[in-house]
Amino acid sequence: MGDCIFCKMANGEIRPDVVYEDDQVLAFRDLNPQAPTHVLVIPKRHISTLNELSPADAELTGRLFLAAREVAEADGIAERGYRTVINCNAEAGQSVFHVHLHVLGGRPMRWPPG
Ligand code: AMP
Numbered sequence: 554m555g556d557c558i559f560c561k562m563a564n565g566e567i568r569p570d571v572v573y574e575d576d577q578v579l580a581f582r583d584l585n586p587q588a589p590t591h592v593l594v595i596p597k598r599h600i601s602t603l604n605e606l607s608p609a610d611a612e613l614t615g616r617l618f619l620a621a622r623e624v625a626e627a628d629g630i631a632e633r634g635y636r637t638v639i640n641c642n643a644e645a646g647q648s649v650f651h652v653h654l655h656v657l658g659g660r661p662m663r664w665p666p667g
Pocket of ligand 1: 647
């Protein structure tokens with residue numbers, strides 16, 4: 554996906570503030586953080602939304618969450634608590650159409666979310 558900003562991060566064209574990387578997953582700090590820890594975990598392969606995930610992506614999906622766990626450990630928020638969020642399409646507020654898992658923590662989270 555030539556014009557996808559997260560693909561450019563995944564292929565090294567743009568280098569964000571990376572906090573975790575493996576062969577399939579990249580995690581970096583959000584440009585506009587909504588909490589002291591706000592990290593986005595993405596698959597390196599382009600997948601537009603959660604709706605485009607297939608059963609073949611089950612392992613990849615698990616890896617996104619395992620990376621989130623690593624990020625929370627590294628930022629020292631694993632025991633205090635943190636939130637993971639994937640926004641899917643317009644009503645959820647998705648603005649970048651490359652699947653990303655938000656990892657938010659370092660402050661109390663409210664429920665329900667807005
Ligand atoms: P969403 O609204 O769920 O699609 O989330 C998109 C997120 O990407 C937002 O939290 C943005 O602040 C973040 N974002 C957009 N562009 C960048 C960028 N260049 N580097 C880091 N985070 C970004």
